Amino acid sequence: MQTNKRREVAVSPVVGVMLMLAVTIIIAAVVSSFSGGMAQSTPKAPQISIRAEAHNNTDIIIDFNGGDTVSGGAITLKTFIPSGMYQDMSYKVNLSDSANVIYLPTGAGLNNCTTSFGYTSCTWYNIQPGDKIQINWADAFAVTSYGPMAPAVGDPVDIEIYDSASGKMIATTQTIILP
Template sequence: MAFTKRNDDAVSPVIGVILMVAITVIIAAVIASFVFGMAGNIKSSKTVGITLALDKNNNAVATVAGGTDLPTLLLVNYSVNSGSEAVLLEGANLTTGRYNVTQAGSVVGKRVILVGYFNDGTTQTLVDKQF
């Protein structure tokens, strides 16, 4: 009978060293991104609940449901098929409710975009809907 000796001891330490090096590189990259300001350009989005639907005449109707950033919303503009913007809602105390996008007429087959302007100078697309 011939006995062979197996030696698998070197496999686990090599894999362990590779994993430790990979984890060290990932941690160094995360720290470097914060130190050099790469993560500083991330802006949080505003929370405003607005939906768009069609009424019986195929006009767009915006329904403002609320949201934590509704009190800071100064203006809501709309555009149809990427045309020029028109004012939908304006005022320092915008409230919940239904608002007709009256100048748009029938929006069937068209794209309607609502853009919000906030009191901190930021703008955000609130709704982008293809009818």
């Protein structure tokens, strides 16, 4: 008579696959936790609330109503014309030129400006809720040989503020051009 003898010295294939799957999941979790920690190291863009008032051929006044305190050197300001003769025109305002921008009240924004060899350099201070920026009309819109490409009285204009580091929009408002 023949006897069947079974040799059981190895792990079954099903158990082996389950062990390999468990090890793979553990390694993926460790790698994910490390990469997730690196992604959180980027600073968040500040959040601010603004209101604007635009006077035709004079100026635009931007009120900082609330939110985070920001450095004037850390933001980029753009004007955008959503309708009218110059529809879809966008223009980046040069905030670093002390002749273009006036900060109200004194002590906020751009101070301690010095001019050397025709170049003006300034020290930026923080802009906080309650501060205002006044921008000259001609500096707020693109200028051609025919004059500024600006909206007319009664037309809307969007004022957008971007975080210079991330490029993300941190505030926007729309105002109507006043006479």
